[in-house]
Amino acid sequence: MLNKIISENSIQKAKKIIEQSDKIVIVTHTSPDGDAIGSSLALYHFLTELGKEVNVLVPNNFPGFLKWMKGAKDIVVAEWKENVAKELIQAADLIFCLDFNVLKRIEPLSAWVEKAGAQKILIDHHPSPEDFCDVIISHSEIASTSELIFRFICRMGMFDFMNKSCAECIYAGMMTDTGAFTYNSNDKHIYFIISELLAKGIDKDAIYDKVYNHYSESRLRLQGYVLYEKMKIYETYHTALITLSREENERFQWNRGDTEGFVNMPLGIEGIVFSAFIREEADMVKISLRSKGNFPANGFVAEVFKGGGHLNAAGGEFYGKLEEAIALFEEALPKFREQLTPSTVH
Numbered sequence: 001m002l003n004k005i006i007s008e009n010s011i012q013k014a015k016k017i018i019e020q021s022d023k024i025v026i027v028t029h030t031s032p033d034g035d036a037i038g039s040s041l042a043l044y045h046f047l048t049e050l051g052k053e054v055n056v057l058v059p060n061n062f063p064g065f066l067k068w069m070k071g072a073k074d075i076v077v078a079e080w081k082e083n084v085a086k087e088l089i090q091a092a093d094l095i096f097c098l099d100f101n102v103l104k105r106i107e108p109l110s111a112w113v114e115k116a117g118a119q120k121i122l123i124d125h126h127p128s129p130e131d132f133c134d135v136i137i138s139h140s141e142i143a144s145t146s147e148l149i150f151r152f153i154c155r156m157g158m159f160d161f162m163n164k165s166c167a168e169c170i171y172a173g174m175m176t177d178t179g180a181f182t183y184n185s186n187d188k189h190i191y192f193i194i195s196e197l198l199a200k201g202i203d204k205d206a207i208y209d210k211v212y213n214h215y216s217e218s219r220l221r222l223q224g225y226v227l228y229e230k231m232k233i234y235e236t237y238h239t240a241l242i243t244l245s246r247e248e249n250e251r252f253q254w255n256r257g258d259t260e261g262f263v264n265m266p267l268g269i270e271g272i273v274f275s276a277f278i279r280e281e282a283d284m285v286k287i288s289l290r291s292k293g294n295f296p297a298n299g300f301v302a303e304v305f306k307g308g309g310h311l312n313a314a315g316g317e318f319y320g321k322l323e324e325a326i327a328l329f330e331e332a333l334p335k336f337r338e339q340l341t342p343s344t345v346h
Contacts, residue, residue: 002154002189006137011155014135017119018047021094024054025118027109029100031256031286032062034211036099038173039123039145041071043096045166046153055088059109063257068210069172070165078109085109092118099145101129101138101308123148126309127298140310143184146173150193159196167200172207179264180208183312215258222252226262233266237333237340238273240266245322246280263288273340274300278325285318285325295339304332 018024024047028036040056047054056071060079066072078085089095089112101124103110113120113132120133125148127140142148150170153162162170171194178185198204230248232241242262252258263277273295277288287305289297291312298314301307305328307316318325333340 002151002192004155005139005142006148006151006155010135010137011152014121014137014152015156017094017121017135018050018052021119022053023092024052024094024096025088025092026054026056026096026098027089027106027113028056028058028098029105030059030107032058032060032066033260034066034176035144035146035173037062037066037069037072037075038169038171038176039098039149040075041069042146042149042166042169042173043098043123044071045163045169046149046158046161049161049163049166050158057085057088057109059106061256063260064255065211065214065257065260066172069169071169082108086112089113089116089118092116094118095120097122097124097133098149099124099126101126103130103132123152128308143187143190144174144177146170146177147190147193149173150197162200164201167197167202168207171197171202171204172211175204175207176211179261180212184310216253216255218253219255219258222254222258223262223265225252226259227265231266233269233272234330234333235271237337238271238342239333239340240269240272240275241326241329242266242275242277243322243326244277244279246282249279263290267292271342273342274336276329278322278329280322283319285320285322287316287318287325289314295336300332300336303335304328 026040026043028040044054044056056075058075058077061077076085095116095118097120100106103114121135122133123137125140125142125145129136129138226242230242263275266272266275267290273292275290279286289301291297296311298309298311301314301316305316305318309315
């Protein structure tokens with residue numbers, strides 16, 4: 001039996017809005033990951049089964065290892081089709097905001113969504129959501145937004161409208177946001193949900209293979225390079241740092257998604273509690289943090305880079321030089337020294 005997380009009031013309000021809406025848009029965050037695409041396409045398939053006209057919008061392109069999901073080819077990428085994205089938002093009766101908690105995470109779509117006359121429903125698992133939606137379903141204790149989509153559908157009493165394609169997308173999102181169920185995944189209800197998805201006919205082993213075993217040769221060579229040449233260990237602080245410049249990305253023919261999971265790798269080293277990946281992009285420096293146990297990756301990134309996220313998985317952006325971001329990271333480590341010990345891992 002699945003425990004009830006989402007309030008009955010939120011369910012009834014959302015259900016009524018869906019019933020009254022014909023044109024629905026689903027929006028997720030910049031640089032969409034597996035949970036963003038999985039939750040968005042899962043909801044897309046569910047709403048399509050209800051006979052709704054549905055479009056999924058993303059601010060920019062997403063990794064190729066997520067494009068196997070049914071419906072992915074129909075996603076509108078705003079950086080390529082800005083006018084189409086704007087028109088769909090303006091024409092919508094309802095906008096679902098998935099897997100983000102603040103409007104800045106969907107730039108450049110944020111201004112259009114904020115001004116849209118459509119009603120809005122937020123479904124997300126990041127803490128401290130902004131108040132920009134008519135219905136806010138926000139549960140940071142849940143491991144993924146995809147899990148919340150499953151719960152949302154079931155709480156509306158519409159499990160029968162969840163087809164196999166919907167179930168596949170939910171599983172992909174849950175799997176990727178827990179590192180294939182290796183962290184944030186001790187809740188027994190996750191495995192009840194998986195059993196229900198298996199009953200829908202999904203092949204979880206095939207989904208794993210499509211996500212994790214279809215990288216390019218250049219990606220594998222880049223992985224070897226960062227581990228041998230670019231990983232720095234700070235033994236005093238039980239911390240690891242990987243950095244990549246734009247020139248290094250270009251050297252290995254970097255494509256979006258190629259560095260997915262790199263930040264997790266140093267946590268496999270005995271004694272490492274905190275791992276950071278700092279990568280230079282065209283107009284910013286991307287910060288990704290992971291931690292073990294009770295060390296607050298979100299607290300670190302909030303203080304140093306004004307970012308956010310979860311206890312063990314957080315991130316942010318830095319608008320400056322790569323070297324400046326690295327310096328800020330290193331300068332901050334002594335402030336967290338007492339918390340950066342293996343004893344924080346339970």
